[in-house]
Amino acid sequence: MANVGIVIVSHSPKVAEGAADMVRQMVGGSVPLAYTGGNADGDLGTDVGKIMECIRQAWSDAGVAILVDLGGAETNSEMAIEMLEPELQDKIVICNAPIVEGAVIAATEASGGSSLADVKSTVEELSPQ
């Protein structure tokens, strides 16, 4: 079974790219990875269409874990998930965790072949309950 894919959604294109660089350094090409930052004009913000594209790019039969930064990134990611085919939606989760640390830990966990649920719960140990 393929490894869980990781999608990074930041308001900032630079944060998204930088977090993705750190993930690649940790896990190389063993985990499907896609990232997006910025709104449709390239300014700070998030873009539902680009988030949908990223989910497809990082798609894996094991599912996709999304890491987000601030509120709008989460709301737009939820919207993007709902706009995808229903059969994909059950295999996509948004992790409640800091974006950089969360992405690195999610990818490390995913690279070992963990399930989507395990990736999410490991990542969310980073967040105060």
Place this chain on the structure above:
Amino acid sequence: MSPEQKKTLIEEVAKVVIQHTDELTELDQAIGDGDHGLNMKRGSEAVLAGLDAQLEKPLAEVLKYVGTTLVMKVGGASGPLYGTLFLTLGKELAEQPDLASFSQTLSLAIEAVQKRGKSEPGQKTMLDVLAPVLEELKRDEDGVIDRIRNRAFSASEATIPMRATRGRASFLGDRSIGHMDPGARSCALMIGKTCDVLGG
């Protein structure tokens, strides 16, 4: 509604948002991340750009077009929030809406926004305009258009002393008190303009 009426309504509402870009930006700079004005302007311009191709369709379809466009173009949380509002209005609108059926439609749309934003009235958001407006709509009294317009603006003013507990403004805690919520303001502007157009 004729194609001309749909065009006037949506153009006027989009334009009032665009005209208030700077004010919405200033409000959002005070308690948020300062992007509400430009985000709503971007979304409104995108709605205007594709509007003519939608006008022959039923109003419900035009509302869905507005919702989808806002979701795809706004870039901040207000995109999915306003997008969900318009998408649900479009989805639930009766074929020949009267006041009672429209109240029901708006009520469902507000519920969808609450769910999308994991929020409820009283948290210094657009819901603090939408919920009082729905209440006003349901009151069986004359002068509904004027009542709704007045209520929308007074409800947006009433967010000034509120403390934000959802959205970016909640990061500020007590410091969010004393500023009008930008989402409440944009919502009141849109509802006010809708009343102007429908009231003639």
